[in-house]
Amino acid sequence: MQNFRAYFVILAGLLVITDNLHAGAWTQKRGRGYYELKFQFIRANRFYEPDGRIIDIPTLAEYTTSIYGEYGLNDWLTIVGDFPFYKRITLNRQIGTRTGFVFFPGDSVSGISDAEVGVRVGLLRGGPTVISAGLKFGLPLGEDTQANGLLTGDGELNQIFSLQLGHSFYPKPLYFTGEAGVNNRTNGYSDEFRYEAELGYTIGSNLTLNFKINGVESFRNGDDALQGGMGGLFANNQEYLAYGPGVFYNFYRGLGINARAAFASRGQNVLARPAYFVGIFLKQ
Numbered sequence: 001m002q003n004f005r006a007y008f009v010i011l012a013g014l015l016v017i018t019d020n021l022h023a024g025a026w027t028q029k030r031g032r033g034y035y036e037l038k039f040q041f042i043r044a045n046r047f048y049e050p051d052g053r054i055i056d057i058p059t060l061a062e063y064t065t066s067i068y069g070e071y072g073l074n075d076w077l078t079i080v081g082d083f084p085f086y087k088r089i090t091l092n093r094q095i096g097t098r099t100g101f102v103f104f105p106g107d108s109v110s111g112i113s114d115a116e117v118g119v120r121v122g123l124l125r126g127g128p129t130v131i132s133a134g135l136k137f138g139l140p141l142g143e144d145t146q147a148n149g150l151l152t153g154d155g156e157l158n159q160i161f162s163l164q165l166g167h168s169f170y171p172k173p174l175y176f177t178g179e180a181g182v183n184n185r186t187n188g189y190s191d192e193f194r195y196e197a198e199l200g201y202t203i204g205s206n207l208t209l210n211f212k213i214n215g216v217e218s219f220r221n222g223d224d225a226l227q228g229g230m231g232g233l234f235a236n237n238q239e240y241l242a243y244g245p246g247v248f249y250n251f252y253r254g255l256g257i258n259a260r261a262a263f264a265s266r267g268q269n270v271l272a273r274p275a276y277f278v279g280i281f282l283k284q
Contacts, residue, residue: 024177025132025166027122028072036281040064044273047231054272059092060231064113076122084113089150091230107150113142114153129167136160149230156187173202189236190222208248215241232270240267254283
């Protein structure tokens with residue numbers, strides 16, 4: 001799979017909704033769209049080693065601002081893109097507690113990060129249960145050679161092939177969506193199996209609460225000498241199982257906010273602290 005190359009335009013989204021607000025397994029209707037300005041934040045002084053042990057590290061923080069969008073070319077084909085136009089990474093300096101000696105002065109980088117584009121194709125539509133297929137490309141726009149491993153990109157054109165399933169429990173205001181896929185990484189990185197599941201409940205007409213589980217498992221078929229970035233930034237052989245709650249609130253004519261937290265129950269080559277997400281969305 002490492003030598004596979006393809007050039008389509010586009011991708012499958014990871015967010016989900018009731019009444020087709022944002023995607024999951026549901027495609028957007030023709031001429032309709034969903035657009036979001038997203039912020040992601042993680043700050044950690046602990047790290048999951050390759051054997052799963054947690055160790056202390058200098059505090060590493062990552063801040064990402066991105067634009068996410070979906071647009072229905074027709075009722076069964078949706079194009080999707082995620083463009084992280086600003087990522088900032090900081091690594092704290094290390095000072096001896098007794099001597100005050102500066103072992104490491106600290107470092108920081110900022111810039112554009114790797115983007116994602118792809119398509120979602122509706123295979124089964126129209127009923128309470130829907131099935132779709134996704135094809136996503138990771139575009140290597142970020143920096144992958146920083147001296148201290150503070151990477152904003154991985155320098156590889158990866159492809160993610162996925163299947164999504166969604167079910168609405170209408171008239172109950174409840175939905176479920178799930179996804180499974182393979183991430184074909186290149187340039188020596190190991191391929192990955194990715195999965196997620198989400199259950200959501202709508203209160204009234206504007207508020208949706210959900211709970212999400214997602215994870216990554218490495219096939220370990222790449223170059224083990226390739227480490228990737230510091231603190232799990234675009235790391236090779238990365239694995240984790242994460243979970244957390246989320247909320248969506250539509251406050252004015254398709255305009256709303258959402259927020260989510262993700263906590264890792266286990267991991268390898270990833271930071272051992274929660275990640276937080278918040279977004280402002282517009283639904284056409």
